[in-house]
Structures are given as structure tokens and as C-alpha cells.
Amino acid sequence: MFVELNELLNASPERPEQGKLTLLRDTKTDGSFLVHHFLSFYLKAGCKVCFVALLQSFSHYNIIAQKLGVSLTAAKERGQLVFLEGLKSCFDVFFGEEQHVGQTNPLQFVSKDGSNLKTMYEFVRTSLMASGSDSWKCPVLLVDDLSVLLSLGVRPVDVLDFIHYCRVAVCSQLKGNIVVLVHSNDDSEDEENELVVNSLCHQSNLILWAEGLATGFCKDVHGQLKIIQKGSSELKAEKNLLRIYQYKIQDKNVTFFARGMSAAVL
């Protein structure tokens, strides 16, 4: 959890918002530091988190989360975190024995021709369903990252269906939050990806867009972050609030500052 980012978003672990879809977007840089921020933020806030980690292993997230003050193994043990390690599940699907009807591997779609994400949705729903003994606050679904699903043969419309189903289940029924990471590029030729990203941009309440600097690589400023907050009420047609900050990533923290106000320059 980066304290400065909490201040910028006016968020605090004591009172996390509910029913929101947050889109994390990165262009020409790596936006995964935002995923680590939200993971540790919601775990510290006491929410039940379902983390669909498609790209990296569990130990990677665990080591970084420990630097940010949260232990993922402890969270898993006390039932606060449900971790889906995509790489391992895919391995089981690919090299495991022939699956019987009714099996429940969330990445089952890799083996068949269909790009049906239904099993993954069922996994998310069952893991976030409130059981009687739980005392966690609102449930949270965290996905890192959605663009990988397109590389695995899922059609864009199925990805959007999956997000829609998750929004219905998590955001409106369970009053929880969803945080999703996607990659995008201005001059990208990956039209399917751009389709998914644009559609999610319209649906989300908050967009955090990490971009590489347009002027090139810089050692002191690693990129710029655009924070786009959608107008709270659609009826009043409020304008989106757009703020731009630049950031520098350090070992355990990320510092944010106004454009041109990097510590190296001042």
C-alpha cells in the first residue's frame, strides 16, 4: 500500500469504497506496482480478496507484499485471500490426466476449443460468497492481468461477458469491488485488446493509467499516472475528473509528485 497513492485517491483502509470497478491500465511501461498496491490495501482493510494471478507465481507476489507490510501466506491461512495461480492451473490442465465431466479447474478453457470463462466465474463466485463464520468486509476481485486471457484463445466478447458477470455478482450483489489490470498501447495493432480496454474504460468508475514518459527513458521519473474518476452521478452528467502525476518507483514505496516536480529537479 503506497501512502501517497491513498492520499491522491482519497482512500483509506479504514473505510474502503464499495461496488466499484477500478481499471488499471498501462502503456509502454509496467503497471504491476498498482496491482501490488491494491492487493496490500484491501488486505490491510480487512476485505476478503480473490486474486486471479495469471502471469506470475505466488512467491513473486508474496515477496513484494512482505515489503509492503502484508503476508500473503498468513492471509491465505486465515481465509482472507483466495489465490488462483494461473500458471499452475494451466499446467494441471495441460499435463494432468483426462478430466472428468464436472471437474472444476478454472482454466479449463485452455484445453478445449471454446473460450468459455464460466468455470473461472464460478470459481470467483464461490470463493467470494460470504460464509457464515466470515467477518471480512466487502469482497474484492483482483485480476492480473486480463490481456493474457486474449493470448490464450479467449474471444474479447467472452472476456467482457466474464467481467460483466463478475460485476453483477461482486459489485451489485455482494457490494464488493473489482480491480482489473490490462495492457494497452496507443499504436497497438492488437485490435481485440483495444476493444476490451475501451469497453472496460467506459464501464469503470476509476481508471489508473500508468504511462511511460513521452520524452523517453528517465532514471528519476519512471512514468506518469493519469487518474480518471468518473462522475458520480450519470443523471447529472458530471465531467470526469482527470489528474496527472508522475511517479518514481523505489524498493518499498512509490512516490508521486506533480509533473515537473521530481525530487531530482528541485
Next chain:
Amino acid sequence: MAALATGGATPSDGATSFQRKVPASSRLAAIAGTRPSVRHGQLLLSSGLPSLDCVLGGGLAVGTLLLIEEDKYGIYSNLLFKYFLAEGIVCGHNLFVASAKEDPADILKELPAPLFDDVHKNQVDEKETAIKSKQESQESMKIAWRYQNLPKMEVSPAASARFGHYYDVSKTVSPELLKSIKWHRFFLPEEMSLHPEIKTCNMTCGYTRLLQSIQRIIYQEGFDGSYPQKKQKNILRIGIQSLGSVLWGDDICCTDNPEDIFSLTKFLYVLRGLLRMSLSACIITVPAHLIQNKAIMERVTNLSDTVVGLESFIGSERETNPLYKDYQGLIHVHQIPRLNSLICDVSGTKDLAFRLKRKQFTIERLHLPPDLSDTVSRSSKQDLAESTKLLSSGCGAMAIGKKHLDF
């Protein structure tokens, strides 16, 4: 990453009862040819080129994938591929060589011979003395003293470390050295003839077989920690040549609308899972210049850890350009992974060029030579301006106009 069983510290000799608490990282470093990274304690391997290790932030992490985008004729990417395997031989790692066009045994026979310290010191090379004298003169720079503290990308061959070796491209590795290591092969034509057609997960047949072969080797030889009683751990270096080319049965290099655009990306995803759970590292060369659907290359880049692109000057107009007369091509580092950490060791320079000498493949910062021409001829200056415009700047395009400014 690979979860290794790190038990309690045991004394090396039974004489003393004093047990020093050994941190886990030094236990892992007991594997030959590896060293722990300073930044995140991850085990690093040498890629075979000390200057490439420098660019990649110390080396290639165990459990990751190095993707090389081939240059137009595949000459230098093949060389990098061979350096990677040769480094495995010198360190005593196990090798897994997969190819669809060359028999892996032939590939191994043609690996460059390693240069060891004593051999090197005996041979008097002009370049060596030049480098040594440059080192001495660097100690007391009087005029260019500002450049004294600039980090050198190039590592002098005289200072050879146990991590990273130098190779003589004109000689091939000795058969005795080859016999001393254990290696596994995958040659697509012979695999296809052995077994009947199978197609699982809707992936191209060749990719499926390759994945199954890799998984079998990892499981049988215990690289995934399935034999904890085996004392001596070793690394498996996997090399896959020209993945995605037509010879693998994939048509992404032939047409703009290939029949199955997901085979290569699915392969890379499953391979990533395999690598993460075992003590291995993989190098893959991909003919990126032939893949017409650029969306595929973007997805491939996202699914790989380290991506390096090679651009050779052969056949291009830069071959005769006086700017580039010292170099054979450019190297673009497209991606470096952030493993177990929020940051990665990215080198500051983005304009890197490589130069191949008999005993050294160096990667250097691309310097523009000073413009010492007496006559201010418009044509030559325009040439220089065009060439500087073509230099990449990392992220984003450079805003340089066409006109060369004359003051």
C-alpha cells in the same frame, strides 16, 4: 519461483558444534555457474555474454525466459543462442536443445570453444593491449575527467570471472567437454515420425510435443524438486531455435491472417508455468521480422520475461554508413522483468550496438563520432541528421526535425 527445500544449516565439518545460521541465498548459490542477485536475491545465470549480462542487470534469472528477436538473416541471434548453450557446458549445467531445422547434435558440435584464463594470457592480442592501455589511461583522465566515473558496459577479457566466460568463435568446443555434460534433444522431424498425430489443447502439434518433452525431462531429472534427496542441484538450460517459423508447423510467419494465432502464445504461457516451477532457464529465438501480424509479437512480448531484439546492418544501407563502421548491428532491449521486486535494474543507455570480434562479442553504447569534416557539405550533414533520427529513445518517439541545425 522454484521452491527449493532449504533445511537448517549443517556444519561443513563435524568438528565444531557451532552452527552459523546460513541465510537461504547462500545455500542456493551452491549451484555451479549461478550467483544470487544483489537486488532481489534471485539466482542469476550468465547468458554466455558478459556484456549482455551487464545490460540485463547482472544476468538471466533462473525460471525465466529470454526471447531473442532474430535479425534478418539469423546470424547473430544464432550466435547468442550458441553462447547460451556453450555457457551451460562450461558451467556443467544440463542442456535441452530443440530445433526444427538442425539436428541438435550438430548444433552442439558447432558451439564456440571457451577461453580460459591461461590460454588467453599467452596470446598477445593487439586489442588486448589496447584495452589494457586504455584502462591505465583511464586512471588519470586529465582532459575528459568528467567521463571517468561513467560505468563501462564492456568487461575486459583479462578480468575473467567465474560467472560469465568468453568464447572463441573461430574454434569449436572440444568433444571431451561435450561428453562431460548431460544433454537432451528434441528434433522435430524425428519426433513427428516416431509418434502418430496428436493434437491437444488446439495447439500446433510440434509445440505440444515439445512441451511434453520438456515436462518429461524436468520431471524425470528432478529439476522441479521432485527428488529432494538428490544433493547436487543443477540447472537445465533450454534452447529452442526459431520458434514460430514455418518448420514448426505454424503459419504465423507466412500470412497476415494465420489459421491459429494462439498456438505460439499458449505455448509460451505453458512454458512460463514450467519454467517458474523448476530450476531452469530458457532461450528462444523467434523470427519476429517474418511475423506479419504485429499483435502476435505484442502478446509474445507480454508473455516473455526478457526480450532482446537484434538488428544487424547486413544488407541495409547502414552497412556502408561511416557512423556505424565499427559495429555490426544494434541491440534493442525491449523488456526486462521485475522479479520479486517493484523495480528492476534497467541500464541507462538505450542506444546499444554490438560488435563481434573473434574472441569477444561486445555490447556498447552507440557513440556518434565527432563531426570533424573541414568542409561543411550539406549532403554529409543531412546524412548524419537522418541517422541520428533513427536512433531509438526507449519509450516514445524522439521529436527531432529533419533539418540539421547549423550554428
